[in-house]
Amino acid sequence: MIELSDRVLSGQAITRRDARAVLKSGDDELLAVLQSAFRVRLRHFGRRVRLHVIENAKCGMCTENCRYCGQSADAAGAPVYPLKSVSAIVQGARKASRAGAFRYCIVTSGRAPSNAELERLCEAVRRIRAELPIRTCASLGLLTTAQAGELARAGLDRYNHNLETSRRFFPEICTTHTYADRLTTAKVVKSAGLELCSGCLFGLGETVEDRIELAFALRAAGSDAVPVNFLDPRPHTALAGQPRLKPGECLRILAMLRLVLPDREIRVAGGREACLGVMQPLALFAADSMFTRGYLTTGGQGLAKDRAMIAEAGFVLEGVER
């Protein structure tokens, strides 16, 4: 496995065969796999960790049927509320900034933002940019070229739109929009000059080959940042009975992504606490960023424990310089 990081560090791309070897390696090789990912992480990011805070700015009422999502048309039980006010969104950013977050991620449920919603979100982004030392990201669903341009002009740094899984497996998890729709939004984001945050959700029932296809699709799409979610099955969703991935499997996935996307931000995201358990700190040997203070509809272990975990594992938090 060390030979793999030698090759990556010398500028060669790893192949699908290499990625398969990582994902299929056994638990006895886990530390060797992580060491390989860590050497690449060290080269590009040192020991720094960036914290991201999610603002669930509009929850529920979604027309789409993503099978994993507690806010989908087919699920029940998640809170439901319309888009928050500009001042509430800015207040969330202020709290995130005080907590030492590098980036504030504004997320809304739904297929795509309405123009009125976009106007309000652009106003919030303008104010955050003017008032606070924190970077911004928005995750608002499918986007038109005009909408991406408006967000870029408002000063948004980054837009999130996950591919989630492979092209082959995508119709198994959503039928109200297509993989091609997602790729189109990824292209629109890049064309508008925004950074693209596009990642994945593992543990949906996909195969090893789906995981490899996804990693290479993210590289081809030019994803600047890759949030890596592990399914923590939500009650009242179609995937409620899906078993959680084991910690070793999650760590091999993170290591594989680090080797396929050596200089891209890899963020350990939803499902970190639930799927990795006591192995959580090991994720930082591949990932260079993480969410804190929980996720969209689930809580996390909390800021104090996250900060302690980072420090005790020998990593260093990085804030924003402006």
Ligand code: SF4
């Ligand atoms: S993931 Fe987004 S688009 Fe899909 S059901 Fe949930 S809120 Fe809707």
